[in-house]
Amino acid sequence: MSALTTVPKPKRRRRSIIARVGWPRFLQEIGMLAPAVLLMTAFLITPFLLSFWTAMTNQPLVPRPTPVRFVGLNNFLRILNDDLFWTSLWNVTRFTLWILPVQCGLAFLTALILNQKIPFRNVFRGMFFLPAITSMVVVCVIWGTLFQYPTGPLNHIVVALSGGTIQPIDWLGDPNWAMFSLVLLSAWQAYGFQMIIYLAGMQGIPDELYDAARIDGAGRWGRFWHVTMPGLRPTHVFVLVITTIQAFKLYTQVAILTQGGPKSSTETVVHYMVRAGFEEQKLGYASAVSVILFLIVLVIALVQRRLMRRFDV
Amino acid sequence: MSDLALSSRKPAATLNGYRIVQSISVFVIALVVISPLFMLFIASLKDDRFQILADMGSFRAFWVDNPTFNNFREVGNFAGELAFGRYLGNSLLILGSTVSLGLVINSMAGFILAWGSLPGRALILSVIIALYVIPQESIIMPLLIIVSRAGLSDTFTAQILPFVASPLYTFLFYQFFAQLPKELYEAASIDGASIFRTWWSIFMPLSLPALATVSILMGIETWNQYLWPILITQTDYARPISVAIATFFGQDSIFWDRAMAASVLMMIPILVFYLAFQRWFISSFVGSAVKG
Numbered sequence: 205m206s207a208l209t210t211v212p213k214p215k216r217r218r219r220s221i222i223a224r225v226g227w228p229r230f231l232q233e234i235g236m237l238a239p240a241v242l243l244m245t246a247f248l249i250t251p252f253l254l255s256f257w258t259a260m261t262n263q264p265l266v267p268r269p270t271p272v273r274f275v276g277l278n279n280f281l282r283i284l285n286d287d288l289f290w291t292s293l294w295n296v297t298r299f300t301l302w303i304l305p306v307q308c309g310l311a312f313l314t315a316l317i318l319n320q321k322i323p324f325r326n327v328f329r330g331m332f333f334l335p336a337i338t339s340m341v342v343v344c345v346i347w348g349t350l351f352q353y354p355t356g357p358l359n360h361i362v363v364a365l366s367g368g369t370i371q372p373i374d375w376l377g378d379p380n381w382a383m384f385s386l387v388l389l390s391a392w393q394a395y396g397f398q399m400i401i402y403l404a405g406m407q408g409i410p411d412e413l414y415d416a417a418r419i420d421g422a423g424r425w426g427r428f429w430h431v432t433m434p435g436l437r438p439t440h441v442f443v444l445v446i447t448t449i450q451a452f453k454l455y456t457q458v459a460i461l462t463q464g465g466p467k468s469s470t471e472t473v474v475h476y477m478v479r480a481g482f483e484e485q486k487l488g489y490a491s492a493v494s495v496i497l498f499l500i501v502l503v504i505a506l507v508q509r510r511l512m513r514r515f516d517v
Numbered sequence: 518m519s520d521l522a523l524s525s526r527k528p529a530a531t532l533n534g535y536r537i538v539q540s541i542s543v544f545v546i547a548l549v550v551i552s553p554l555f556m557l558f559i560a561s562l563k564d565d566r567f568q569i570l571a572d573m574g575s576f577r578a579f580w581v582d583n584p585t586f587n588n589f590r591e592v593g594n595f596a597g598e599l600a601f602g603r604y605l606g607n608s609l610l611i612l613g614s615t616v617s618l619g620l621v622i623n624s625m626a627g628f629i630l631a632w633g634s635l636p637g638r639a640l641i642l643s644v645i646i647a648l649y650v651i652p653q654e655s656i657i658m659p660l661l662i663i664v665s666r667a668g669l670s671d672t673f674t675a676q677i678l679p680f681v682a683s684p685l686y687t688f689l690f691y692q693f694f695a696q697l698p699k700e701l702y703e704a705a706s707i708d709g710a711s712i713f714r715t716w717w718s719i720f721m722p723l724s725l726p727a728l729a730t731v732s733i734l735m736g737i738e739t740w741n742q743y744l745w746p747i748l749i750t751q752t753d754y755a756r757p758i759s760v761a762i763a764t765f766f767g768q769d770s771i772f773w774d775r776a777m778a779a780s781v782l783m784m785i786p787i788l789v790f791y792l793a794f795q796r797w798f799i800s801s802f803v804g805s806a807v808k809g
Contacts, residue, residue, distance in 0.1 A: 240626030
């Protein structure tokens, strides 16, 4: 029996696609797939592979008469010996450690509130998502005025709330505050995205679980701790990972508001890369930074995969 | 334990305290989220940039005595300095071309991957999924070499073509097409429709949710591009509005009045779409995330 059914299979497989569907259809399929494949090859795969090669050369931005030299791992060695690179890596780490609790925490709390039956729930949800669709450049204009020293709105609020015990803060000009100021601005801009991801996650938890918990005598707190939190585990992983990756790519806010200053306190990996490649014209060196950035993002994404597999099935 | 019996009394008492905390927090969050945006719109109607900063410290930030469109008139030129009319037009052109080309190209590819008969589709699909991990920031330096060697510096093409085909959007289309019923495809091929016809006349009209999701995600992404256009544009010719607004920050004393008006110009198109299609926006962003 099994021999009879397996016989036709290899035969069918050997028939070429053209014999199966004919030339017109074959060409049409190629024609429909080709634009995407070619464009991705030209603008995604090629630059990606090229970055590994360029990273090992002294390629300048503008072509020079002297030929491009292969320098091996020299660029990487110079990066790893550059204190400013380590500062930038430490800065984005610092930024990540701040933004995770501030942004994801706020998003989580807001989602918890909006997940209840409160009046105008959808209006609030739409409102809270508004900054997430606002361009970062516009956000920088808005927060540029909020951060004014010493008489900006934020300083007025700080001074008023502290009853005058806290002096006005030079938000973007003080090396101790600049990164935290960028955290505030970035969290304000992006938290709406995390909020709707959390909301979707919460709505994915079946009501029956809450009913069952209620029958078992679980109070509000018990239901939160034993139903909501376990149900949100994959959402937590996703939100934390996506926020971490975003944080490591921090650039626009820095380029517009602080240019990495004051005293390199807001220098980031991407800003460091753009400065090397664009302003100092050392494309080879900048490509080496971009390879390092890719490896960082890859590691974070692989960690996410591992964690997702463990929680999901 | 006797929760059911007590339920008529106990929750009613706790509910009020809880409700109050809830309402206060929603109100505070709404204030924090909305007031900066509201302030932006109000400030763009004030003519005096020093007055804007002076008003910031008080409730006058939310009020304008003599609203004027002077700032908009100042920045709304189409040539010369402060040509934000032109920059806005550039951005809209880049947005329109990228999204419309992107919809066609990514959906065609997604359709072939889902319903075509080419060998190696599974391999292409897994390569595309793997490509999704590469962040734009990490390919931007070599991309700069490729695009400038191709003679595309300072062009619209350089801001459109590299971002038309995207692993994420091809995958989203693939995912959407693959879950449509097989009968749809079979009926079309029995009727003798070519694969192109099947995609265009049968599957595309049924794909409004996918088309909306991709348009919205792609639109926001294109509209907010900053790093790439700063590297690739040198003149006003193809400069998008995001890059132009950022130049306000390069000056010694920032013209906040003009910066505010230009920002409002940049916000309006997105805001109009958002207010009209809010539900779609939110579900699109959720949809982009479920991938994992």
